[in-house]
Amino acid sequence: VIGGGGAGLAAAVSAAENGATAILIEKTAALGGNTVRAGGPYNAVDPQRQEGVPAASDLAMESVIALTEKEAVSPEHQAWMDQLKSDLDAYNSGDTTKLFDSIALHILQTYDGGDYAGQLPMIEKLVEESLPTSEWMAANGVEWKEEISTVPGGLWPRAHTPINAAGGDFIKASEAKANELGVEIILECKGNELITDETGKVVGVKAEMSDGTPVTLNAKKAVIIATGGFGANKEMRQEYDPSLGANLGTTNSPAITGDGIIMAEDVNANLVGMEYIQSLPLGDPETGALNGWMGAIGVEYYYQINKEGVRFMAEDGRRDTMTASLLQQTDAMSYVITDTNRESEGTEVNLWGDNIEELVKNGTIYRADTIEELAELIGVDAETLKKTHEDFNSYVAGGSDPEFGRKLFGDPIETAPFYASPRMPTVHHTMGGIEINLKGQALDKDGNAIPGLYAAGEVTGGIHGKNRLGGNALVDIHVFGREAGKNAALDN
Template identity: 50%
Template sequence: MKKFRKILSLALAGLMIAGLAACGTKTPTTPTETATFKAGTYDGEADGFHGKIKVKVTVTATEITDIKVEHTETEGLGDKAVEKIVEMVKVNTSLKVDAVTGATYSSKGILEAITAALKAAGADVEKLKAKEIASGETKGDVEKTADVIVIGGGGAGLAAAVSAHQNGAKVIVVEKMSRLGGNTMISGSAYNAADSSRQSALTMTALEKQTVENIIAGTYEDALVKTWQETLKKEWTEYLASGKTTLFDSPSLHKLQTYLGGDKKGTPELIDVFADNAYPAIEWLESLGMEFKDYVFTVLGGLWNRAHKPEKPLGTGFMETYENYLEKNKADIEVILDTTAKEFIVKDGAVVGVACEGKNGKVTLNATKGVVLATGGFGANVEMRNEYNTVLWPDLTNVKTTNHTGATGDGIVMAEAVDAKLMGMEYIQLLPMGDPVTGSLSGNIEQGVQNRIFVNKEGVRFVDEGARRDTMTKALMEQTDAYMWVIVDKNSYPTGDTKNNFNETIDDLVAAGRAFKADTLEDLAKQIGVDPVAFVKSVEDFNKAVDGAAKDEFGRTLFDKKIDTAPFYAGARVPTVHHTMGGVSINANAQVIDANGNVIKGLYAAGEVTGGLHGTNRLGGNALADINVFGRIAGKNAATMK
């Protein structure tokens, strides 16, 4: 997440009136004007998603002439909400402005800050909140036709749109939100793929060797999975014979860890395609202009050092890459926002389009070749979560989510209406890494799995911090108030301006009270309210395991550095809903399968709207690989298959 300091001014120089710089300076009104404000410049502030949003609003007696904003909202998401709302308020002299979908906290913050300033200017705030804004849009029904229709403008949908166009199709992307991005935009951006080049910088540990050997020695029933086992055994034998000491990895190991990580419930045919194409999809993204850092790391619940990190924070690198391609090819790719897909259009047993509802009427989109469903999961739909949450978790009604507000399962419902088979709907993934206030991933101070520990409110470790996501979350739910502290030291943050995986500096997090800093473990324990004796012992025991002087009490196998160098840091975390593994069934060609096991002609799907790949539990870092691998496949096949 890119956190930045930005000054925004939307005023035109010609509109500035001399003397307005000083607060409270009055400008006389003409007899025909009705005074709305006391002319001058006024300050206002409110809480945004990442801290205070501060504004300076300049008004005449009847107009808002300038709004300057200082904020630290997310680049590509929160900042866009701020810009849009500032423009709408200023142009319309109205506070009756809708929040920007997907950026609720940023929208609320900027509106509250502007409201405070206008209140200081003597405005009738309630009257401004009731003032209508003219849309200026043409009303009426619309019908359009393209070769491929893509439903959903997140990562999977845009990967499909780009791929379809590369394979000769004219494309329309329809998105219900007022922006593109979906969950991809607000993701942590980790992308799993076996990559010998980047992994050659890492040294294989004895515990990692044992992990590979345990996987090879496992018992597998599925014929395809057995071929992975045999391939891995051969690769491992060759690795040992070579005398190499660098980190071992291969698509075969990735497949087996994905399969085992989902309790052998994942569909082997999908896993096979997924892992074989994960790195080629990175190369595809790079060919489109995307840049990745030259190292890999282990993301939370990823189980192995194969997560790639984009150069740009959050999902901005992915989205900018897709959107740049769309912009260059806008003659062939149309994007329609604020338009909700309602139902598929079916003719002679084939899906040939989608009926949508726009802000001003019906929108009918016809596909001459295929339709790609890429609407994401249902993590933000509490009712739907509760309907399907029958296996893994207690009541999730009051559990927040990392998902954007549009992740409500609409596409799954649409697909079910045309007899698509649903699978794995009961498998809902929670993380132990939610912000206690928002449920989001922002504010998380971990930099990677190897160099941090978790302690509960008593200051005691309670789980293997390198385990599966469901394992860690279940353990957290058993702790006091289901609340924990992530503990790191200077090894994770060499300087105060070092940023976390969401582009937030540790100094800013400490200043905002979202993290705590101390020069001793005892002082840190005091600041976060845990027992100092138990806390210090937890850290010391962990450090002994890092040294190999003692076996880790929770069986942890992923280590790097000890936590022994001041300053020490702590950040609070709680369980949060993150991913829904279930969805519509697809085959290796990304074609949607019906309840009888047959292909639904003309309908393809990719991303979190699908089920089958991850089984009961998704490995951290597999989602962004999933959306690009199967988005690319879905787009190509929608454009070319008959």
């Protein structure tokens, strides 16, 4: 397995569980990749945990109904729209004070959210296996919280989060399981080139230790590429989407440079959707990082303003649409406004594990006892922000946002102290990559499986389409990592 993030570890654990001897190489000095940076939200339709979530607003339900009325792009798409209609009929004849959700809704939100450019069978697998895979992860040591929320760009309250340190929980649990199963993990070992035999089968990897020592790894069964995306490779980003501009920061680890995509290309792998690169409207203005702010607990609990102190978008929208809106604001700059309710209540750290006092002390975020004082701290007209704030809270109370059509609301933002977190656009996810089939096998340019080669995680393409829903990537990497590991173990 090349790459020690969530997908690589899931693949290695699954391969070992299925009887293979697994070796995992990781080019940096630590496991984790982007997965360890993740906030943790993992989408799954989960009737038991969603039981306590109140019904969605009428507007949100209208967006669900709208998904049943789209022009079908295929008979399979029509079948899911019909399924959603019958799910809605069943819901409407029962207790409508509770949240509606269904497999059909998650599938259609994912498919529609990616502008129908994702492959429907892959989306079906992702959604149908998300809950069972979360149970597999739990059996392997991940502890899930009981609460459910909506991750920004996730569109619906079905995000599960692990109990401690967000994405780090997944890595810790998988690493322990991998060790228990005897997976050999080699750190500071960079995969450079796939080795093929005379028939074209992939039979190993040429790699290099960080001190320059060459390493050859021979694979009896298969190689799994799990090197993540290419969000931190500016040249590659520019090549596939020049509109991004070279200066945008990224939420990604600097190690996420598309190595696996380049290696796979050399053995004729097909790449799909490379031009689909996702930015988020929630990056640190200096580094592009995703940590260091208040509100990550769920989109329900914040609103976002521009430098003039007014909202400019529905904060629960698609990530591409939200980023496009932010790019049109003065200096592409914004502030996320939250209160103490939820995230910081009774804790010293935010969802990312950042110490809140430190963030305030360093001037990374701003805190004040009143909205007017907060406005002064961030250089916004106090009356304007006060009006924005009061309007927003009235939308929460009424469950509808006449300005931007936001649909998801939590509690009103009224528990002092209040926080303002500066946020700018940042490159977050690369939806394109190596094309795979449902077994996780890498496909060549003619659509045939490349013997001995599997891929999983953000290094693959064709699943999310043009825009990935928040909370779907962690599902992708675990569902398809597990699948690739299993099939690689059985490969002969």
